[in-house]
Amino acid sequence: MTLDFSRWQFGITTVFHFMFVPLTIGLALLLAIMQTAAYRTRGDGERHEKWDLMTRFWRRLFLINFAIGVVTGIVQEFQFGMNWSVYSRYVGSVFGAPLAVEALLAFFLESTFLGIWIFGKGRVSARVHLASIWIVSVGTMLSALFILAANAWMQHPVGYKVVGNRAVMTNFWAVMTNSTLIGSFLHVLFSALVTSTMLILGVSAWHLLKDRRAGHAPQQVFATSAKVALVVGTVAIVATMFFGDNQARTMERQQPMKMAAAEAIYNTQNGASFSLLTIGDLSGNPIFQIRLPHMLSVLADNNWDGSVQGINQIQAQEVAKYGPGNYKPILWVTYWTFRIMVGCGILMLLLLAAGLWLMRRRRMEQSAWFLRVCPFAIALPFIANTTGWIFTEMGRQPWVVYGLLKTSQAVSHIGTGYVVTTLVGFTAIYSVLAAIDFGLMARFARGEGETDEHDDQPESGSGDDRVPALVY
């Protein structure tokens, strides 16, 4: 029971953390771009004001979101030791290193320069203020790189040897250049950009629709925001798909069971088709299916008639290699999370492409259907991020470190009562935070938030230039 509850707790806290992180990564970069535009147009009153307003509007959403990303990240740093102490002892030498480096290199950068960015206006020059948001953006990406390096090692261990009862690092460079890492880092990075552009697009569309209904001219801040989002978003979704596809090929080589489980393909096939929808029992007897011929072979092997291994064959291979046991993940979870992720991606691609087409024809701000759909589409990247992570982590089961350590062996020997306490505690805390965050985000997205935040005023002007305005 300790195992099950610990897994639920890890899943809940990690998925929750990852609701906020991609938005932080994506928005930081977009804000850096917007503020750069504001800085470069500073001699040009009207254009400067537009970019400056944009920066200040999206900044509020960014900061609300950032706060939750930070505090839920603290839990991640300690949770391995709390609930997965056997795992921690086993992998500490390899897995701990990128985690420590992440904190030293990325967290200090992010937190210090975010402080400068929020509170430093008027105390540092405009150039330094601009540089600080760029540094925050670099910090968020570095953070993603190191934590994904740690995760990539769990998916595909490299640069180590097993000594006694633990894995010992032999090559840090190999850990940081893991083939699994390159695909997953770029996939996550671009999906983070997609996440932030979908939010910007959805919120801007809501405002543009309101203007349209009221018969006003579209607000330039939101029209421009939507256009930036459409351009960046389209590039990012294509890149996300490209690197996702790249990951699928890596996965077929490194974790064939995960690929087979994504597809619920039971027996090795040449020229395997990709199933869009399967209704059936999970002992391998489909009742109803829609399939794209040869697509899976193309996805996994880049070859029309490429061979895709089946679950039964891989199960037999892994038994031969690792001893008796069940090496299959929960198939309905992998099958559906994979499909939902890909499906959301395709919907976003279609929507962004349609928006781009409308934008080129200068009809985007007036297109009622498009503006009406976009706010709902904000949910898509979050669903895709969540299902993507659930797929990649649950698809690795029963392993916690593929081929080395099983999840069932990794858990701490602590009382079930303790784990239930923290499972309930974290879930309750996170639910409260989610409700508050959603409420605040919605308020500020609608432009209704009242705030003391004082980012756009000069110093308090009391004559003493050492007395700055209060920000919080």
Place this chain on the structure above:
Amino acid sequence: MALILASVNSAHTGFEVFWFVIIAILWSGYFVLEGFDFGVGIMLGVVARDDLDRRVLINTIGPVWDGNEVWLLVAGGATFAAFPNWYATLFSGFYLPLFLILAALIFRGVAFEFRSKRALGAWRVAWDHAIFWGSLIPALLWGVAFANILRGVPIGANFAYLGSFFNLLNPYSLLGGVTTLLLFSLHGAVFASLKTTDDLQARAARAAKFLAPAATLAIVAFLAWTYVNAHHTHNTGLVPPLVPILTIASIAVVGWLLRERLNGWAFVATAVGLICLVATIFLNLYPRVMVSSISPAYDLTIGNAASAPYTLKVMTIVALIFTPLVLLYQGWSYWVFRGRLSRPAQRGTEPGAPGPVEPVPTAASDNSPLTESGAS
């Protein structure tokens, strides 16, 4: 540090000792830096009279608290990488206290960002409570945790923690908790007196003067008890007792410095006191990292808890390159925010420079239990 390096014995590699020292430094940094922002959080419930006071206090730590907290994350990550067995036993053993600390840090962290987002009285009072308790609980529990690490907890073979939550609640560790709580409160009150003006400054200084003797009493009692324990277990880490005496002296002198209005030096003294406290704890531990109350054979040491030599080497290189850089820019950010903060002029009183404050309905803030419980 010199003492530790001097006593390196051949059983431990230089890297193991180096990382033990690094982790001690990280905790010292954490205690000194987050120590004062915990203290300011606690002062929210002690010296603030209204919403504006609380805002001024929050803004004194606003730009830096998150960077201060990263010292904890780096300490956690460094322990994981350098001493996996220490990381695993400590955090799975101290499971529930750590959960409480994490919960407190979660609410406290979002509170700083969220409280200003609505002008509603009840909203702010709720987040003020989150900051107050979110500062007080970790300030207490870190002391409890370190006292337990030093006192010894039931650790059996294979580094397994065999105790329960209640093993962690004992008079010695509770005294340790009260000690850190008082030290951080004092440290924060002195900080607040340095970063504010007028009435708020006066109240912060008064709170610090009130806290100084209490903190001195606590640190004397805690270190005396620690010394007795150490003597009992024939640990030589406290001999010569230079560092613990320096700890006590630094804290004892704070009251006098405050009376002489040398608040800047008082802050230096509380900071030195906290560094010496962490040094005392780590000197007393060395070469152990966790003490087993069952048998010395089960102690976790820098040898049996350590990571692979290669990992320690890589980490050492990374740390030597990047730590100076981090210290440089974090120091610079403190320089940027070095000024004092005052209550801003009310809206409209300064033509051309509208006050930044949207006053909160006073009725709501006057009802704040935090204000009523003020000890000043």
